[in-house]
Amino acid sequence: MPWRRLIITASIIAPLLALFAYGFMRDARYIHSPLIAKPAAPFAIELFDGTTLNLESLRGKAVFLNFWASWCPPCRAEARDLESAWRKVKDQNVVYIGVALQDTEENARAFLREFDITYPNGRDASGRISVDYGVWGIPESFFIDAQGRITYKHTGAIRAGLVETKLAEAIKGIVTAQEGKGEYQQVR
């Protein structure tokens, strides 16, 4: 019976082809984060202004956490956008935190000066915070709601408009399971 044979052949070949297609179409470098909708890992970071910032102390506020490095072109591409977005909301119940990783203090400071960045920034010298957030491609941004839960993750350069939208969602506690993706640079 040709139909039966056709169905059997198709039922064997189709899943194999689908598997191959999936394998070839996906970005082999991309690591999906298991952190979305989970509590954000607590950390304390020494900021460039000498003070210490503790994430736990920001409960009740929506947090935009951005990992960057001065040597990473996509981080430079988004820097001005982030600062302008921050200036619009700095008086509201939100906090921006920048975490420089795999960077020297001098270069990181020069970066902040160059882009005139005014939101709190610190350096993760040991890489502990970066690993805690499963960072692998920078810039990498996390949105944390008032309860300290990660609501959205974006790998790569992010636009100011998206930051504003996702922060507004974080304020309401809305979680986006789908990760965002922009142009990124792998960490070293």
Added chain:
Amino acid sequence: MLRRALLLAIVFLPRLAAGAVAPDLEDQTRALAAELRCVVCQNLSVADSPSEMAQQMRAIVREQLQAGKTPEQVKDFFVSKYGEWVLLKPKTSGIGLLLWLLPYVALTLGVITALWFVRRWARRKTLTAQIPIAGGMERVRSEIAREHVEQPDSEDTSPRAELLRERERLRAELRELEFDFQSGKHSEADFMALRSEIENKFGTLIERLDRLPAESGAHAAKEKRPAHTPANKTPAKTSDGSGRRFRRWQLAAGGSFLLLFGLALGVFLTQSLRPRMSEEDTITGDFMTGTSGAATAALLQQGKQAYAKQDFAKAIEAFKLVLAQEPNQPEAHAYMGFILAQAGHGDGALMAFEKALAVAPSFPMALWGKGMVLYRDKQDYAGARPVLEKLLQLMPPGEERNEITKVLAEIPASGGPPQKASAVAPTAANSAQTISGKITVDAKLKDKIDNQATLFIIARPAGGAAGPPLAVKKIDKPSFPLSYSLGHENVMMQGTPFAGPINITVRLDKDSNAVTREAGNLLGDYKKNPVTVGSQNVDIILDQLAQ
């Protein structure tokens, strides 16, 4: 039971071995790091990767072990951050267990299928030899050949009716087999074997029918009708309900093909996976994508070296090969762009830079190339400015960044030629802005002059061996002695000032191609190089023969 134990041992043994307690912290850290995937490099473990990230991850592993965490707890920590992707060996629970068991399940199914086929063939052989009813084959054949046979009622579900229906199926199958044989679909041997199998089944069926109590004559008579009308419409089926039989050689060929395919896939697939050589590289290569990572990287390097030595022919060849293997390699496109720009093909160069930028929109080299071609070659200041401004934003502070700032300052706000270019652009008549002299051929090499050759007079910035020629003059079929003058109009990239200490060389090129270098070309250089613009009597003798 023993089989199950063996299977579990195969699955768990490597894990048990890996989980064995290491004698000290360093060994334990290394053993554990070897099980974690480096997030930067792929295909390398955290233990083997030299990357900064892997170093930091190793430090965390050590720290957590030191704090008294078990290896499982440390692995769970990394899994909670990066997902199960971070484990080089999938877990032996949940979906991970499926990955471990699937190959064994597939193997077992394969063996069972193979055994089933072997048994089927063996049964077919033995069946051929037996005819179970009284009267033997003759009765079977006469029953098969009978024109009018008893037909059961379609709603009758008695055992006799079932057997009668089966008998009709076998008759139809036999008719189809004979038709197939006559139309050449079966060999004689296959036909005989298949026919005798059906006949055997038919014999068994007749025997079972004989054993059943006879039906009433009226009932039987009522159901009688010509065999060829509805029975012909009975779907051709084998007695076991499967579709068309495969011939033995088909199955053997199919099996061998699958085996070879599996082996080839196993060998080539493992060979085709490799660590990525660059940001844009993939982990597949060789037969999978036709690219060899190591080979592409080496070719790219070769091209860059040739470019640095200004051996453009070799560089083009290398970059072309890279692009044949990886059509989206942005670095190769960008270098091709620079070569084209230097050869005066602004449009081609722009296209090459655009190709590079289509793949990597923030690729600094391509942005620089595009910006400079738009600015200097096309004098499209409005187009050049945003490109260079984007590049400026991407570049960290340093010499390169200063250079971009300088160029941006040079670009006029709107229209008109570049400030710097207009300041230095000389008129053709201005002899103070040219270099002139006479070119002759050494007496010993006069017989080596090719009448069809082209003369290239090349000016390069002194000390800038790695840079492109500043200016080139091409003269077809020259006759010697030849007076020349080289000026701003010969500059390769429009807008570049024809100034500074310059080295002048000449080449009488046999194939007239500026980028290839072949034996038999005549070469010469000005013995008092470098010269300044405005120099006269820069006389050159073609006194070297390229080997």
